[in-house]
Amino acid sequence: MDELFSFAWEYLASNARVVALRFDADLRVVEAGTGCTTVLGYPPEELAGRSFYELMAPDAEGQSERLLESGRFTGEMITIRAALDRQVELIAWYISTDDGALLLAETPQAGSRHIADITLELHKKAFTLAKSSEDLRRRNAYLELANRQIRDSQVTDPATGLYRRNHLDRLLRAEWERTKRHVNDLGFMLVSVDGLPALRELQGDDAADRVLRGVSRVLENRKRVFDILGHFDADSFFFVLPHTSLSGARELADRLLVMLRNREIRAGEYPFRIALSIGVACYHPRQYPVKSHEELIHLAMDARTQAQLAGGDQLISTQSPMANLRAIP
DSSP states (O other), X not given: OOGGGHHHHHHHHTOTTEEEEEEOTTXXXXXXXXXXXXXXXXXXXXXXXXXXHHHBOOOXXXXXXXXXXXXXXXXXXXXXXXXXXXXXXXXXXXXXXXTEEEEEEEOOOTTOHHHHHHHHHHHHHHHHHHHHHHHHXXXXXXXXXXXXXXXXXXXXXXXXXXXXXXXXXXXXXXXXXXXXHHTOOEEEEEEEETTHHHHHHHHOHHHHHHHHHHHHHHHHHHSOXXXXXXXXXXXXXXXXXXXXXXXXXXXXXHHHHHHXXXXXXXXXXXEEEXXXXXXXXXXXXXXXXXXXXXXXXXXXXXXXXXXXXXTSSEEEOOOOOOOOOOOOO
């Protein structure tokens, strides 16, 4: 049953005076309320599987067909078969739903047809209220999902699911300040996929994005929990490596080169063979005293460009440790 009616259904199905029946698309009883026992003499479980036509008493005027064809009716007198070969006249309300139908009926009190009509109208309003509140809940949930997607799209790249380039500045600055304060190492690495611009030119963005996703999964599996991986530009990824020296960053870059070298990804009509150009840079307050986190990015970009110009499939670091100064006595 559609969850729009769940609140009202629970109320009506537990009402001992109301015959509440829920049918499937074939008009067979799926669920019956407790009122079926007191009004019809049938426990709810005995009604399961019975069809609408089996429950309705035959009538000369074809009332059942007429009512069903209308799709819904309110305050109609119908006759339902009851236990012990009895027939019970009820005031009913019927409505078709997406997955079947609902039938609600109540025995009219002597001289109180008007009261019974009011009761059925209240039942109808209960369903309307439940539908309105559920519609409002769904609308709010949809708006929250849309807002979350907008927020996520500003932080993560849709092609890879990684951090976007515009988020790097905040992440790297925070790590740079922490490293400066605690006198630790901070490694930074740019990893470019060789030949990706040409692939994008020849086979389109979808093929290039497929390669990026494949490479990003490998990189994500190789990073440590506290490392930060993101999408830098059209063909590159960035690694922020806290507590990592220049030699440690180069060691990771070497492993990535070997792991991905000549690996093939089906990106379009032909397989694409992976090769990487990696630029590595490091910050240490004394050994590699970089002035800012922006300079650290530029150092890695220069090293990556040199690796690409040298033919790719290699890593380069342009940094040398500052010589330890010794005071002259």
